[in-house]
Amino acid sequence: MQNKTITIGAILLAGSFLLAPPFASLTSAAENGRKFLYDQETGKTYGPKAPVVWEKPTKVNFIHEVHTKDAGLSCESCHNDIFTMKSGTVLADGKMTMDAMAKGQFCGVCHDGSTAFATNSKCTACHTDSKGLTPPDPIIWSKPVKAVIFYHQTHTEKAGLSCEDCHDELFAMKKGEAEKNDDFTMKSLYEGKYCGKCHDGSTAFASDTRCNACHIGLKGYERMTGASSSHGDKHKAPKAGH
Ligand code: HEC
Ligand code: HEC
Ligand code: HEC
Ligand code: HEC
Ligand code: HEC
Ligand code: HEC
Known part of the structure; x- marks a missing residue:
């Protein structure tokens, strides 16, 4: 960690001498002004104004300004070792995955929880569209009672909640975790824990109403x-809920 910070610092220093816009020769100054962030006082450029937008497999926005101007990183800290100066290049070989980032590649070079926030947090800071991030299938718990259902889509897309409203303090980002706890019960919900944080009759319908909305x-x-219930009547369900 120490080493990485030092390396970035060194690159930063070196970079500040190389900041004369390499684009001046390519396009007119006026056009540069439109496309690139430029600070007249310091004479520095901060990279393209428009965000880099990747559409696949998920929608991700990369904004130069927060990195170059706000965080003070030099162009060289990302170009050319990690990224080329042509948007879309990095997607071509399909290697930029969350797994690769968790192993310290691509955005994960810095987004490791130390130099910058980790890739296993703040999903929507990078992902401007939560579609495709949440599991497509509902979460179904069978402990202590069979069965309670939870749909991500109604919560994130319809109710507009963000991942951080539930992850990681209320729920782990891993199905089956909550039902390992002895206190995953109605009593806890009534006390404002788990689903009861919102299902209290004010943020969302109360946990002591509409039993069948959650209980299937x-x-x-x-x-x-x-x-299957193909073993015949032996396993026949007691009439449940409906
Ligand atoms: C924190 C990392 C990072 C830093 C720092 C950074 N860039 Fe980038 N830059 C990127 C990424 C990521 C892309 C998109 C690459 C891709 O899609 O393959 C990109 C793309 C570009 C592009 C191509 C844009 C386009 O629309 O094709 C230019 C030009 C560019 N950067 C210039 C700069 C300049 C100039 C600086 C320094 C002032 C800089 N960048 C600093 C990460 C960075
Ligand atoms: C620092 C930025 C960043 C953060 C934070 C981040 N991601 Fe990503 N994520 C990316 C990039 C970049 C890609 C690959 C390009 C794309 O999908 O457009 C990606 C791809 C994905 C994909 C596609 C498949 C895969 O595994 O690569 C999923 C799913 C995903 N992210 C989920 C998440 C979730 C869930 C979180 C929060 C726990 C999260 N991401 C946080 C940047 C980020
Ligand atoms: C060279 C280091 C470095 C790389 C590589 C890098 N970042 Fe960052 N990023 C930072 C630092 C430093 C910050 C500011 C500190 C923080 O927010 O934790 C930051 C902040 C951000 C933010 C927060 C912006 C805000 O609104 O506060 C986002 C989003 C982000 N980065 C996305 C990305 C994505 C997507 C990639 C990969 C394409 C990437 N970063 C690659 C260093 C980096
Ligand atoms: C209203 C609460 C809530 C919100 C908002 C929410 N989640 Fe979840 N999420 C859950 C619950 C509950 C679980 C299951 C946890 C358990 O079983 O212990 C879960 C599990 C997951 C899992 C693990 C699935 C598996 O198969 O193991 C992923 C991935 C996930 N959530 C991603 C997201 C992302 C990304 C967002 C934001 C776009 C998000 N969630 C928003 C409640 C939420
Ligand atoms: C962060 C707040 C929050 C948490 C935590 C939360 N919900 Fe919700 N939930 C909402 C909101 C807001 C709505 C939409 C408004 C309404 O229906 O009252 C909703 C709607 C629902 C619905 C009706 C729509 C649908 O999906 O069929 C069900 C069922 C539901 N939630 C189940 C759960 C379960 C089960 C849990 C716990 C695992 C849970 N919720 C946790 C906020 C939350
Ligand atoms: C917002 C969602 C939600 C609503 C509404 C809800 N429950 Fe639950 N219930 C849960 C969850 C989550 C669990 C724990 C997981 C499991 O048992 O599968 C649970 C567990 C239970 C249990 C077993 C644990 C315990 O507390 O004894 C019973 C019994 C129960 N619910 C009855 C009810 C009844 C009766 C209603 C309506 C008055 C109701 N629930 C409404 C989500 C809900």
Whole structure:
């Protein structure tokens, strides 16, 4: 960590001598002014004004200004070792994944929780569209009762909540974690824990109403998971909920 910080510092220093806009010779000054952030006082350029937008596999925005102007990084800290100066290049080989970043590559060179916030946090800072980030299938718990259902889409897309409203303090970003806790019960919900943080009758419908909105019962469970009841009546569900 120490080493990385020092390296970035060194690159920063070196970079500040090289900041004369390499674009001056390519386009007119007026055109540069339109496309690039330029500070007349210091005579420094801060990279393209427009965000770099990647559409696939998810929508991600990269903004030069927060890195070059606000965080004071030099062009060389990202160009050319990590990224080329042509948007879209890095997507071509498909290697820039969350896994690769967690291993310290691409954005993860700095977004490691020390130089800058980690890639396993603040998802929506980089992902401007939460579609495609949340699991497509509902989360279904079967402990202590079968079964309770949770849909991400209604919460993030319809109700407009952000990931941080639930992750990681209220819920881990891993299905099946909450049901390992003994206190994952209605009593806790009524006390404002878990779903009850919002399902209190004011932010969202109260946890002591509309039981069936959350509880799909044993039949619902079989329907949703494809768990078969083909062993005949022996396993027949007690009438649940509906
Ligand atoms: C924190 C990392 C980072 C820093 C610092 C940085 N860039 Fe970039 N830059 C990127 C990324 C990421 C891309 C997109 C690369 C891709 O899509 O393959 C990019 C793309 C570009 C492009 C191409 C834009 C386009 O639309 O094709 C230019 C020009 C550019 N950078 C100039 C600069 C200049 C000049 C500086 C310094 C003032 C700078 N960059 C500093 C990360 C950085
Ligand atoms: C520092 C920026 C950054 C943060 C923070 C971040 N991501 Fe990403 N994510 C990216 C980039 C860059 C890509 C690859 C390019 C693209 O999808 O457009 C990506 C791709 C993905 C993908 C596509 C498949 C894959 O695994 O690469 C998923 C899913 C994803 N991110 C989920 C998340 C979630 C969930 C979080 C929060 C826990 C998160 N991301 C936080 C930058 C970030
Ligand atoms: C050379 C180091 C470095 C690289 C590489 C880098 N970042 Fe950053 N980034 C920073 C620093 C430093 C900050 C400011 C400190 C912080 O917010 O934690 C920052 C801040 C941000 C922010 C917060 C902006 C805000 O609104 O506050 C976003 C979003 C972001 N980076 C996205 C990205 C994405 C996407 C990539 C990869 C394409 C990337 N960064 C690559 C160093 C880097
Ligand atoms: C209203 C609360 C809530 C919001 C908002 C929310 N989540 Fe979740 N998320 C959950 C719950 C609950 C679980 C399951 C946790 C458990 O079973 O312990 C979960 C699990 C996950 C998982 C793990 C899925 C698996 O198969 O293991 C991912 C990935 C995830 N969420 C991503 C996101 C992202 C990305 C966002 C923001 C776009 C988001 N979530 C917003 C409540 C939420
Ligand atoms: C951060 C706040 C928040 C948390 C935590 C939360 N919800 Fe919600 N939920 C909402 C909001 C807001 C709505 C939409 C308004 C309404 O229906 O009252 C909603 C709607 C719903 C709905 C009706 C729409 C649908 O998806 O069918 C269900 C069911 C639901 N939530 C279940 C749960 C469950 C189960 C949990 C716990 C695992 C949970 N919620 C946690 C805020 C939250
Ligand atoms: C906002 C969602 C939600 C609503 C509404 C809700 N529950 Fe629950 N319920 C849960 C969750 C989450 C659990 C724990 C996970 C599990 O048991 O699968 C749970 C567990 C339970 C349990 C077993 C644990 C315990 O507390 O004894 C019972 C019984 C129960 N609920 C009954 C009800 C009844 C009756 C209603 C309506 C008056 C209701 N629930 C409304 C989400 C909800």
